[in-house]
Amino acid sequence: MSALLEATGLAVEYHRRGAPTLRAVDRVDLRLDRGEVLGLVGESGCGKSTLGRAVVGLLPAAAGEIRFDGRAVTPLGRRRRPRELRGLQMVFQDPYASLNPRRRIGEQIGDGYVLDGVARSEAARRAGDLLERVGLSANTASRYPHEFSGGQRQRIAIARALATDPSCIIADEPISALDASAQASVANLLVALVRELDMGMVFISHDLSVVRQIADRTAVMYLGRVVEVGPTQQIWSAPAHPYTRALISAVPRADGAGVLPVELPGDVPDPARPPAGCRFHPRCPLVRPECARHDPPLTVLRDGRSAACVLQSPGEPARPLAEPHPVSPSMKE
Numbered sequence: 001m002s003a004l005l006e007a008t009g010l011a012v013e014y015h016r017r018g019a020p021t022l023r024a025v026d027r028v029d030l031r032l033d034r035g036e037v038l039g040l041v042g043e044s045g046c047g048k049s050t051l052g053r054a055v056v057g058l059l060p061a062a063a064g065e066i067r068f069d070g071r072a073v074t075p076l077g078r079r080r081r082p083r084e085l086r087g088l089q090m091v092f093q094d095p096y097a098s099l100n101p102r103r104r105i106g107e108q109i110g111d112g113y114v115l116d117g118v119a120r121s122e123a124a125r126r127a128g129d130l131l132e133r134v135g136l137s138a139n140t141a142s143r144y145p146h147e148f149s150g151g152q153r154q155r156i157a158i159a160r161a162l163a164t165d166p167s168c169i170i171a172d173e174p175i176s177a178l179d180a181s182a183q184a185s186v187a188n189l190l191v192a193l194v195r196e197l198d199m200g201m202v203f204i205s206h207d208l209s210v211v212r213q214i215a216d217r218t219a220v221m222y223l224g225r226v227v228e229v230g231p232t233q234q235i236w237s238a239p240a241h242p243y244t245r246a247l248i249s250a251v252p253r254a255d256g257a258g259v260l261p262v263e264l265p266g267d268v269p270d271p272a273r274p275p276a277g278c279r280f281h282p283r284c285p286l287v288r289p290e291c292a293r294h295d296p297p298l299t300v301l302r303d304g305r306s307a308a309c310v311l312q313s314p315g316e317p318a319r320p321l322a323e324p325h326p327v328s329p330s331m332k333e
């Protein structure tokens with residue numbers, strides 16, 4: 001079965017005046033199937049939003065290929081988004097910024113239909129249906145965005161995205177700006193829509209506990225690369241990449257006991273000048289001498305996941321990671 005969305009060797013660059021070109025996404029392979037939620041996690045600045053924006057055609061690719069619904073949709077260039085990419089919709093962190101404060105929400109949701117030549121009255125009826133689909137009442141269509149809570153506004157933004165009948169949603173931190181009470185309900189709504197409408201969703205989030213709950217598979221990014229990807233439960237129970245382990249060990253446990261984070265020395269390196277060899281080697285608690293020279297590719301392991309680390313071998317079961325060495329003061333500096 002061909003993937004709904006597939007990126008192969010994808011690179012995305014920012015060209016900055018007076019500064020070196022920043023390759024924010026480098027050699028990324030990613031696959032999303034219909035009906036699937038793929039969580040995308042990693043520290044701030046690792047390239048999650050850049051990757052999301054590139055796959056929906058809002059940023060041009062510097063290298064690689066993107067296929068959507070079996071069709072190649074790269075290179076995208078800087079021209080208008082090609083029409084075939086309307087089936088890919090993005091949901092952003094701040095729904096207020098993406099809604100026009102001076103227009104009734106029903107009209108804004110109906111715009112997608114009107115663009116397709118549907119009469120305004122029919123578009124209004126369909127907008128009402130979409131409002132109900134996202135858990136709001138159809139008769140709220142005549143209200144303005146400021147009359148809603150943050151969670152309700154995000155539901156409106158989701159309804160507007162659905163008006164183009166998308167088969168794939170890229171949700172970039174869609175719940176981070178919401179109250180704790182709205183976070184779970186909006187995340188659950190997105191997952192329910194993915195299942196009901198047989199869409200695919202890339203769910204970008206800082207909140208690893210939410211990703212653990214809702215994502216079928218999880219991709220972990222570090223400094224522009226995907227370093228591990230696979231079924232969420234597998235990754236959480238036995239991470240194959242030292243960076244994945246460090247990330248998830250920083251997440252508090254449900255029983256409140258917390259887990260001692262595997263300490264990572266230093267900050268994330270400058271992505272414009274990534275370290276040679278494995279990009280994670282200056283911070284890796286399991287670093288070996290060869291890691292400074294060898295840049296391990298993302299390789300498929302026997303259990304179906306992929307990891308980019310010299311400790312793992314292609315086609316072999318994921319090797320359990322050893323306890324990290326204590327962090328020496330010199331490494332910390």
Ligand SMILES: Nc1ncnc2c1ncn2[C@@H]1O[C@H](COP(=O)(O)OP(=O)(O)OP(=O)(O)O)[C@@H](O)[C@H]1O
Nearest residue numbers: 014016022024043044045046047048049050051271
């Ligand atoms: N418009 C831009 N021009 C130049 N550099 C950019 C631009 N947008 C992002 N970057 C840089 O590209 C890298 C990746 O940024 P990106 O926003 O994709 O990361 P992210 O993983 O989404 O981070 P966060 O978790 O903070 O949202 C960062 O180093 C960032 O500073």
Ligand code: SF4
Nearest residue numbers: 278281284291309310
């Ligand atoms: S390749 Fe080496 S430095 Fe990179 S994650 Fe694996 S052990 Fe750590």
Ligand SMILES: [Mg+2]
Nearest residue numbers: 048049050172
């Ligand atoms: Mg981001």
